[in-house]
Amino acid sequence: MSAKHSNRRTQALALLEKLEPGAPERVAKNLDDFHCEAAEILLGFAFTDVVAREGIPLKVREMLTVAMLAAMGTGPGQLEFHMRAALNTGASHDEIVEIVLQVAVYAGIPAAMNAITAAKSAFMAR
Structure with a gap:
């Protein structure tokens, strides 16, 4: 194979x-x-x-991924994809908003502004 x-x-x-x-x-x-x-x-x-590991539920993994990608600020396409994935695995609109607000505190306003753009696209895709 x-x-x-x-x-x-x-x-x-x-x-x-x-x-x-x-x-x-x-x-x-x-x-x-x-x-x-x-x-x-x-x-x-x-x-x-x-x-695929069992230690953290998939929804939580996706929420963590959203936070990390938003904080990094270097993968807008991946961020939007993982925001959609988080929504698809059970995260709510409000949870995504809270993640972005948390990113503003720890990664800065520019990172949060970029995450807002990705979130708006992800929300529209639903």
């Missing part, structure tokens, strides 16, 4: 489907167009090895 079609890849894409229906096809194509093992390596690590 090639790395491109491994069980690890399959598990990662299945979890990605839970986060946002339809996302696995887009993400896998993007990564496969870059390199045949990129999805196995990147998604396998992120979604199979870490996010």
Whole structure:
């Protein structure tokens, strides 16, 4: 079995489907167009090895991911995706708002302003 079609890849894409229906096809194509093992390596690590762990519920993991991406301020596309994923896994509109306000305190107003832009897009997508 090639790395491109491994069980690890399959598990990662299945979890990605839970986060946002339809996302696995887009993400896998993007990564496969870059390199045949990129999805196995990147998604396998992120979604199979870490996010799929049982120690924290998926909703909480997504809320944490939103906070970290918002604080980093370097991945607007990923931030918006994970805001939608948080909503898809049970986080509420109000919880996303509270995360963004918390980001303002610890990461600064510019990070929060960028997160507000992503949140507005994520809310509109629903």
